[in-house]
Amino acid sequence: MVNAQAESLFGYQPEELAGQLVEVLVPDVSRAVHAQHRATYTADPKDRPMGSRIQLSGRRRDGSTFPADISLANIDTDRGILVTAAVRDMTSRQQALEELEQANRNLESFAYSVSHDLRAPLRALSGFSAALLEECADGLGEAGRGYAERIQAASKQMATLIDDLLLLARVARAEINLQDVDLGAEVADIAGELQRGRPDRHVRFTIQQPVWVLADRDLVRTVLQNLLDNAWKFTSGRDDALIDFAAAPAADGRVCCHVRDNGAGFDSAYAAKLFQPFERLHSAREFPGTGIGLASVRQIVERHGGRTWAEGTAGAGATFYFTLRTAETI
Amino acid sequence: MNQRHILLVEDNPDDEALTIRAFAKNNIRNEVVVVRDGAEAIDHLLAIDRGDAPSPILILLDLKLPKVGGLEVLRRIRAGQRTRLIPVVVLTTSVEQEDILAGYNGGANAYVRKPVSFSDFAETVHTIGMFWLLLAEPPPDIILPPGPS
Numbered sequence: 001m002v003n004a005q006a007e008s009l010f011g012y013q014p015e016e017l018a019g020q021l022v023e024v025l026v027p028d029v030s031r032a033v034h035a036q037h038r039a040t041y042t043a044d045p046k047d048r049p050m051g052s053r054i055q056l057s058g059r060r061r062d063g064s065t066f067p068a069d070i071s072l073a074n075i076d077t078d079r080g081i082l083v084t085a086a087v088r089d090m091t092s093r094q095q096a097l098e099e100l101e102q103a104n105r106n107l108e109s110f111a112y113s114v115s116h117d118l119r120a121p122l123r124a125l126s127g128f129s130a131a132l133l134e135e136c137a138d139g140l141g142e143a144g145r146g147y148a149e150r151i152q153a154a155s156k157q158m159a160t161l162i163d164d165l166l167l168l169a170r171v172a173r174a175e176i177n178l179q180d181v182d183l184g185a186e187v188a189d190i191a192g193e194l195q196r197g198r199p200d201r202h203v204r205f206t207i208q209q210p211v212w213v214l215a216d217r218d219l220v221r222t223v224l225q226n227l228l229d230n231a232w233k234f235t236s237g238r239d240d241a242l243i244d245f246a247a248a249p250a251a252d253g254r255v256c257c258h259v260r261d262n263g264a265g266f267d268s269a270y271a272a273k274l275f276q277p278f279e280r281l282h283s284a285r286e287f288p289g290t291g292i293g294l295a296s297v298r299q300i301v302e303r304h305g306g307r308t309w310a311e312g313t314a315g316a317g318a319t320f321y322f323t324l325r326t327a328e329t330i
Numbered sequence: 331m332n333q334r335h336i337l338l339v340e341d342n343p344d345d346e347a348l349t350i351r352a353f354a355k356n357n358i359r360n361e362v363v364v365v366r367d368g369a370e371a372i373d374h375l376l377a378i379d380r381g382d383a384p385s386p387i388l389i390l391l392d393l394k395l396p397k398v399g400g401l402e403v404l405r406r407i408r409a410g411q412r413t414r415l416i417p418v419v420v421l422t423t424s425v426e427q428e429d430i431l432a433g434y435n436g437g438a439n440a441y442v443r444k445p446v447s448f449s450d451f452a453e454t455v456h457t458i459g460m461f462w463l464l465l466a467e468p469p470p471d472i473i474l475p476p477g478p479s
Contacts (some may be wrong), residue, residue, distance in 0.1 A: 019441070118369070118424045119444070119446055120342055120344070120345065120423060121344075122446045123345065123348065123444060123445075123446050123447075123451065124344035124345075124348070124445055125347040126447045126448045127344070127347075127351070127448040127450075127451065128344070128348075129448075130448040130449065131351065131448075152447070152448075155446060155447070156446070156447050159446035159447065
């Protein structure tokens with residue numbers, strides 16, 4: 001039995017399919033194996049999507065094929081088991097997927113052009129404003145020198161912005177190579193770098209070690225780098241700065257890690273905005289930044305199937321949480 | 331300091347001026363010969379290979395060039411009898427893994443990203459100059475056997 005929609009989907013006239021084996025609707029190459037599968041299925045029928053892991057195709061009357069999604073259900077009747085197959089033409093979905101992949105490739109080449117083409121004029125802005133300051137300082141006067149300095153600072157800020165945007169684009173398409181990573185060791189390493197960069201600052205780090213997770217090393221390193229850079233930056237006004245990294249088992253079998261600081265913090269009413277690109281809760285005068293770091297953090301953690309969130313109080317520090325898998329959760 | 335010239339392969343006139351300014355600021359007084367696209371670079375390399383032009387002490391090579399790309403220029407440098415040992419530093423804007431890999435695969439001696447800020451750029455040019463002009467021993471001149479003529 002076939003309904004009218006099935007007839008039109010497969011390109012048959014009304015009644016033309018009645019009495020035929022279902023294999024006429026299966027592409028020639030899979031016909032024999034389909035008959036075998038059908039025999040196995042009728043021996044032990046269960047409702048299920050058909051071949052959920054493989055790409056299925058239907059065969060039209062003219063021999064052409066189309067991508068199909070097929071689900072099976074069975075009804076016990078007095079004449080035996082009746083198996084119904086619902087067939088959906090996936091052509092448009094397939095096309096949409098291909099268009100999406102093309103769009104992603106376009107985005108990659110766009111990110112590449114951004115890297116090269118936007119940086120070159122910026123270097124000219126920075127370079128020639130520096131030349132003005134060095135060679136024509138007297139002629140510029142105090143106001144003129146101030147303007148040239150602003151050009152320098154703005155081009156530096158834009159360079160950081162471009163780099164961060166590129167990072168976000170790279171994170172979105174990077175291949176994920178899962179391996180066991182000790183986050184504690186990575187945190188200790190980054191903390192050492194931060195301290196060496198600013199030996200005059202006194203920051204107490206407490207770092208739980210080891211904290212094993214199953215993740216892409218480069219990408220989680222980027223997560224930790226961003227969170228620790230932030231903690232370092234937002235505690236800059238404190239003499240008793242404290243940065244804490246620790247982990248605890250989460251309810252879903254993952255591990256929940258946090259980076260906590262006692263720095264400037266944020267108003268918890270804005271916690272949801274923090275992870276949006278370009279959203280900033282502090283003025284550039286207070287704390288410089290591009291507003292892209294936490295968006296990259298969220299992107300990376302979500303690509304690992306984890307979650308990110310934050311808690312904070314204005315003037316009393318912030319805690320950033322993220323969950324990751326461990327080798328045991330698989 | 332070795333007085334042979336530096337060959338700069340660079341199409342962007344701003345980057346050309348800034349590179350020359352950075353050398354001057356760092357008291358690197360070697361002559362800087364500039365070629366402004368890939369085709370011009372290859373003509374210049376052919377002249378060196380024929381013995382019609384002197385060999386530079388160092389080549390600074392941008393990757394994104396009009397007409398013929400920097401990687402092709404690098405291939406031609408490494409293929410030339412008289413040019414194959416000349417130190418080549420790729421000095422470019424891209425830090426795409428693919429470009430870095432292609433640069434080293436092509437036989438670049440170093441791959442350096444052009445920083446945006448001029449003070450960083452001047453420092454980069456200074457470090458490159460100090461290393462290749464002062465510290466590193468240049469490859470000995472290649473003496474070619476007399477040709478069949």
